[in-house]
Amino acid sequence: MAEIDSTQSQEIVSQETQNKPMTTSFSIWPPTQRTRDAVINRLIESLSTPSILSKRYGTLPQDEASETARLIEEEAFAAAGSTATDADDGIEILQVYSKEISKRMIDTVKSRSAPAAASEGESKPSELPADALEPSSASGLTGEVSSVETEL
Numbered sequence: 001m002a003e004i005d006s007t008q009s010q011e012i013v014s015q016e017t018q019n020k021p022m023t024t025s026f027s028i029w030p031p032t033q034r035t036r037d038a039v040i041n042r043l044i045e046s047l048s049t050p051s052i053l054s055k056r057y058g059t060l061p062q063d064e065a066s067e068t069a070r071l072i073e074e075e076a077f078a079a080a081g082s083t084a085t086d087a088d089d090g091i092e093i094l095q096v097y098s099k100e101i102s103k104r105m106i107d108t109v110k111s112r113s114a115p116a117a118a119s120e121g122e123s124k125p126s127e128l129p130a131d132a133l134e135p136s137s138a139s140g141l142t143g144e145v146s147s148v149e150t151e152l
Contacts, residue, residue: 029090030081031097036073043069043105057109068108076100 031039046053048065060068080097 027090029084029093029097030077031094036077039101040069040073043072043101046105047109053105053109057113060109060112072101072104072108076104 044062044065047060047068048062049059059065076097079100080093083096084093
C-alpha cells in the first residue's frame with residue numbers, strides 16, 4: 001500500500017509539472033565581461049585599422065586605440081547603467097549602451113582629427129556642407145532637373 005501511495009504522489013507531481021508552463025528567464029543587462037571585452041576589441045579594430053571612419057578622421061595607433069576603446073566602453077557602460085531601472089527588460093538599456101559607445105567613438109575621432117587638421121594648416125577635405133548629409137542630396141537625388149548640352 002505504501003508503494004501505491006508513492007506512485008500516486010509521483011503521478012500527481014508529474015501532472016502538476018506538465019500543466020505549468022516552464023519559465024526560463026535570462027538577462028541581457030549587464031553584459032558579461034566576455035561581451036564587454038569583445039566590444040572593446042571591436043572598438044580597437046575600428047579605431048586603428050582602415051575603414052570608412054578612418055578615411056574621414058584617420059586611424060589611431062594601436063596602443064592609443066586600446067586605451068581609448070577601454071575608456072569609451074567604461075564610460076558608455078556607466079552611462080547606460082545609470083539609466084537602468086528594475087522594470088527594464090534589458091533591451092532598452094542595451095540600446096542606450098550601444099548608442100553611447102557609437103556617440104563617444106565619433107566624438108573621440110572628431111576631436112582628435114580637428115586639432116590635427118588645424119595644426120597642418122589645411123582645411124579638412126572631408127568637411128561637407130550641412131545639406132550634403134541629407135538623404136536626398138547624399139544620393140544625388142535633389143529633385144532638381146538639370147540639362148546637359150553636348151556637341152556631337
